[in-house]
Amino acid sequence: MNKLDGRVALVTGASKGIGKAVAEALAKEGAHVVLVARSREQLSVAAASITNKGLNATFEVADVANSNQLENVILSTAAKFGRLDILVNNAGLGHFKPASELSLQEFDEMWNLNMRAVFVGSKAALPHMTRQKWGAIVNICSLAGKNSFKGGTGYCATKWALRGFASSLMLEVREHNIRVVTIFPGSVDTGFSSMNKRGETITQPEDVASAVVFAVTSPERTMFSEIDVRPTNP
Numbered sequence: 001m002n003k004l005d006g007r008v009a010l011v012t013g014a015s016k017g018i019g020k021a022v023a024e025a026l027a028k029e030g031a032h033v034v035l036v037a038r039s040r041e042q043l044s045v046a047a048a049s050i051t052n053k054g055l056n057a058t059f060e061v062a063d064v065a066n067s068n069q070l071e072n073v074i075l076s077t078a079a080k081f082g083r084l085d086i087l088v089n090n091a092g093l094g095h096f097k098p099a100s101e102l103s104l105q106e107f108d109e110m111w112n113l114n115m116r117a118v119f120v121g122s123k124a125a126l127p128h129m130t131r132q133k134w135g136a137i138v139n140i141c142s143l144a145g146k147n148s149f150k151g152g153t154g155y156c157a158t159k160w161a162l163r164g165f166a167s168s169l170m171l172e173v174r175e176h177n178i179r180v181v182t183i184f185p186g187s188v189d190t191g192f193s194s195m196n197k198r199g200e201t202i203t204q205p206e207d208v209a210s211a212v213v214f215a216v217t218s219p220e221r222t223m224f225s226e227i228d229v230r231p232t233n234p
Contacts, residue, residue: 002030003217008081010034010074012064012121013091015042017190018140020049021205022088025213027055031086034077035059064091065113067120074124084128086216089118090140099153107154114158115165122169126178135178136216139166140208143186143228163226170225179223181215183208186230203231 009026013019014035023033027050035050035057037043043059050057060076062069078084092114095106122137129135144152145159163182170180189202208229215224 002028004086005030007031007085008034008077008083009086009088010036010077010084010125011088011090012036012070012117013140014059014088015039015046018185018188018205018208019088019090020046021209022090022140022212023057024050024053024055025206025209026086026088026216027053027057029213029217032056032058032081034073036062036064036073037091038063064117064121065109067116070117070120071124074121078125078128083132084125085132085134086136086138087121087125088138088140088212089121091117092140092142094155096151096155098151102154110154110158114155115161118162119165126173129178130173130176133177134220135173135176137166137169137173137178137180138212138215139180139182140212141166141182141184143184143230145182145184146228167225170223174223177220179216179225181212181224182226183211183215184226184228186228187234188229201231201234203229 009031011019011023014023015037023035027033035047040061047057047059060073062073064070141162142159144156145163148156166180166182185208187202189204211227211229
């Protein structure tokens with residue numbers, strides 16, 4: 001018996017990279033996974049790569065930076081399956097440049113997706129998890145949420161905010177047997193940013209996915225609220 005049999009998980013930004021790897025890892029543990037992103041074509045391919053292995057996955061097209069679309073996809077998922085157990089807030093973007101060159105539009109784009117969408121999604125998911133007395137909200141953050149760097153004025157601000165939101169939310173909802181877990185990856189071999197290191201010695205998306213599975217399948221008496229994930233020897 002898999003540890004997540006009967007559970008329903010929703011993963012944002014799941015058409016590629018870390019989100020896709022997380023979705024597959026949760027499905028391998030028995031969860032029915034709903035993949036959410038903007039590209040129907042990429043989602044279809046990602047979901048098929050999971051179902052072709054005999055695992056359970058469906059997908060929903062939505063722009064999670066749009067609060068109505070995000071709320072609707074969470075509501076429809078809970079209605080369809082009668083529950084929502086795991087929400088993985090993975091979708092994110094970064095504009096990396098000095099504050100003097102960062103436009104207000106670029107800052108707002110990062111804030112709306114990296115932070116505001118996490119608030120909207122978590123708030124929409126919580127009533128279902130509270131009713132079940134079981135749930136997990138997993139936030140894919142970044143070590144930029146703990147460390148500053150040149151060109152990161154906007155991006156780091158959103159990730160530091162995410163850490164503050166998540167740590168406070170954890171204290172508010174753990175009495176309902178709901179975990180709030182924040183994963184802080186360093187360099188991961190994806191196309192997210194040209195700043196990321198690449199290659200086989202760099203953390204892979206599947207490694208971040210393993211951290212997510214570890215966190216949501218640990219004994220119910222224990223919560224790993226923050227997990228740093230970085231290359232051993234880059």
